[in-house]
Amino acid sequence: MIIALLYALVGVGLFGLGLYSLIIHAHLLRKILALNIMGSGVFMVLVALAGGEGNMLDPVPAAMVITGIVVAVSATALALALMLKISAITGRAELNDEEGK
Amino acid sequence: MTLIDYLSVLFLLAGAVFFLAGTVGLLRFPDVYTRLHALTKADNVGLGLLVIGLAMQAESYASVGQLLLIWFLVLLAGASSSHLIAKRALQRGVRMWRR
Amino acid sequence: MEALSLLQWLIDILIGVGLLWLAWRVLFSPELFKAIVLFIAFGLLMALAWVRLQAPDVALAEAAIGAGLTGALLLSAWMKLREESTQQFEQKRKRQIFVWLLAIPLLLIIVGLGYAISLLTPYPTGLSTAVAENIDASGVSNPVTAVLLNFRVYDTLLEVAVLFLALLGVWSLEIRESAIGSEPEPVLDVLTRVLTPLLVLVAAYLLWVGAHAPGGAFQAGSVLGAAGVLLILAGWRLPHRLAGLPLRITLVAGLSTFIAVAVLMILGGGRLLEFPSSQASQIILILEATATLSIATILAALFLTSRPSHSEKT
Numbered sequence: 001m002i003i004a005l006l007y008a009l010v011g012v013g014l015f016g017l018g019l020y021s022l023i024i025h026a027h028l029l030r031k032i033l034a035l036n037i038m039g040s041g042v043f044m045v046l047v048a049l050a051g052g053e054g055n056m057l058d059p060v061p062a063a064m065v066i067t068g069i070v071v072a073v074s075a076t077a078l079a080l081a082l083m084l085k086i087s088a089i090t091g092r093a094e095l096n097d098e099e100g101k
Numbered sequence: 102m103t104l105i106d107y108l109s110v111l112f113l114l115a116g117a118v119f120f121l122a123g124t125v126g127l128l129r130f131p132d133v134y135t136r137l138h139a140l141t142k143a144d145n146v147g148l149g150l151l152v153i154g155l156a157m158q159a160e161s162y163a164s165v166g167q168l169l170l171i172w173f174l175v176l177l178a179g180a181s182s183s184h185l186i187a188k189r190a191l192q193r194g195v196r197m198w199r200r
Numbered sequence: 201m202e203a204l205s206l207l208q209w210l211i212d213i214l215i216g217v218g219l220l221w222l223a224w225r226v227l228f229s230p231e232l233f234k235a236i237v238l239f240i241a242f243g244l245l246m247a248l249a250w251v252r253l254q255a256p257d258v259a260l261a262e263a264a265i266g267a268g269l270t271g272a273l274l275l276s277a278w279m280k281l282r283e284e285s286t287q288q289f290e291q292k293r294k295r296q297i298f299v300w301l302l303a304i305p306l307l308l309i310i311v312g313l314g315y316a317i318s319l320l321t322p323y324p325t326g327l328s329t330a331v332a333e334n335i336d337a338s339g340v341s342n343p344v345t346a347v348l349l350n351f352r353v354y355d356t357l358l359e360v361a362v363l364f365l366a367l368l369g370v371w372s373l374e375i376r377e378s379a380i381g382s383e384p385e386p387v388l389d390v391l392t393r394v395l396t397p398l399l400v401l402v403a404a405y406l407l408w409v410g411a412h413a414p415g416g417a418f419q420a421g422s423v424l425g426a427a428g429v430l431l432i433l434a435g436w437r438l439p440h441r442l443a444g445l446p447l448r449i450t451l452v453a454g455l456s457t458f459i460a461v462a463v464l465m466i467l468g469g470g471r472l473l474e475f476p477s478s479q480a481s482q483i484i485l486i487l488e489a490t491a492t493l494s495i496a497t498i499l500a501a502l503f504l505t506s507r508p509s510h511s512e513k514t
Contacts, residue, residue, distance in 0.1 A: 017309035021227035059343035074366035
């Protein structure tokens with residue numbers, strides 16, 4: 001039970017790290033990496049708290065996390081394609097809000 | 102703990118030693134080619150020893166077959182990717198380390 | 201034994217600390233290539249964590265999709281980015297003061313979330329007893345597969361739709377075709393020839409065994425998609441005859457089977473996606489088989505990003 005709490009706190013830490021990196025980095029690929037790590041953190045919290053007692057894992061959060069992993073890869077693929085398009089058009093793969101583009 | 106258990110622990114520890122050596126090599130060797138050399142030692146021999154140690158604890162011969170298949174696939178993938186990395190590094194002009 | 205549980209504690213603490221440290225290195229490495237490779241390692245360590253949390257289905261999905269396919273997508277995009285822009289990858293951040301000031305509210309958020317989660321334990325048993333009571337009527341004996349393909353099959357329908365929509369989005373952006381696989385590599389050729397039939401076999405096994413052991417359609421689809429990625433890397437492209445209608449049929453097969461089954465169930469008098477328990481296992485197998493095929497094709501197409509040309513003239 002304490003082990004489940006440990007993993008849940010690791011998940012929270014991953015979420016926080018990802019959120020911090022998402023905000024402060026300007027490069028789009030780093031933002032995509034940060035989003036993936038945030039997602040992994042959330043999944044960890046879901047499954048860690050589903051451990052239950054002994055070997056009866058609650059299957060509903062596990063199914064939701066599998067769905068989440070697949071949705072995360074689709075979103076990552078689309079985000080990478082958008083990043084490539086932005087880089088092809090503007091010449092750089094960053095979002096700088098000082099220039100107002 | 103029976104004799105099989107002791108033997109199994111011995112093989113697992115030996116495999117772990119090879120993995121440790123491979124990791125130290127990855128961190129400390131001077132260029133790409135020597136680092137690949139260190140990694141393949143960990144992959145081939147280290148994983149082989151781990152597989153032997155685990156196979157002694159397996160419940161059926163099918164599990165042993167699966168473990169051996171895993172080891173074979175890792176060997177295949179490790180050898181191919183080492184070759185590809187080294188070939189690409191050579192094409193890029195990464196020079197080999199000379200003493 | 202006291203020593204054994206101490207060892208298990210140690211393993212869990214090592215995995216937890218390792219995950220956090222790897223995530224920090226992924227997000228704050230100056231080199232982007234190093235960050236992507238460390239992200240793949242992070243995904244594999246996550247798979248190990250899922251095994252420790254007794255969720256082997258999630259571990260399979262994470263290793264195949266989360267670490268493998270996402271890593272391949274990221275590396276391929278990084279390569280194309282290097283071809284496009286000649287600019288150096290600078291880790292441009294916002295102003296330094298802002299960076300340090302942001303850490304304080306973020307730490308508060310992390311501590312607050314951690315505290316809220318610690319309030320949740322000890323937790324009730326959740327839905328595991330409800331699933332266990334109804335699992336005989338579901339047609340499969342693996343509880344995760346039962347949830348994914350019977351009790352909450354509506355979510356799975358939407359998930360397949362999301363994959364398909366992502367592919368439509370990527371295709372509509374019309375990314376330029378990349379030079380992946382254009383140089384001949386004999387070792388990669390041989391590796392692909394040996395691995396592709398083996399990957400197809402493993403995918404079929406995962407699909408079949410998902411009914412009563414860890415496995416299922418998504419894991420099988422991702423292994424098959426990995427075979428597709430390997431073929432693309434070795435330079436194989438879809439022949440022009442197959443890149444038109446047959447490709448499109450394969451892509452929509454999963455989603456349209458789900459919708460067809462849903463409509464049939466409604467016409468048969470039940471509610472949306474309510475399977476009769478006598479035919480549930482056959483319906484689930486059909487759904488999983490077409491879903492595997494579609495997922496594999498979509499994942500490989502997402503890796504290629506450019507739509508295969510299907511016109512008769514080159």
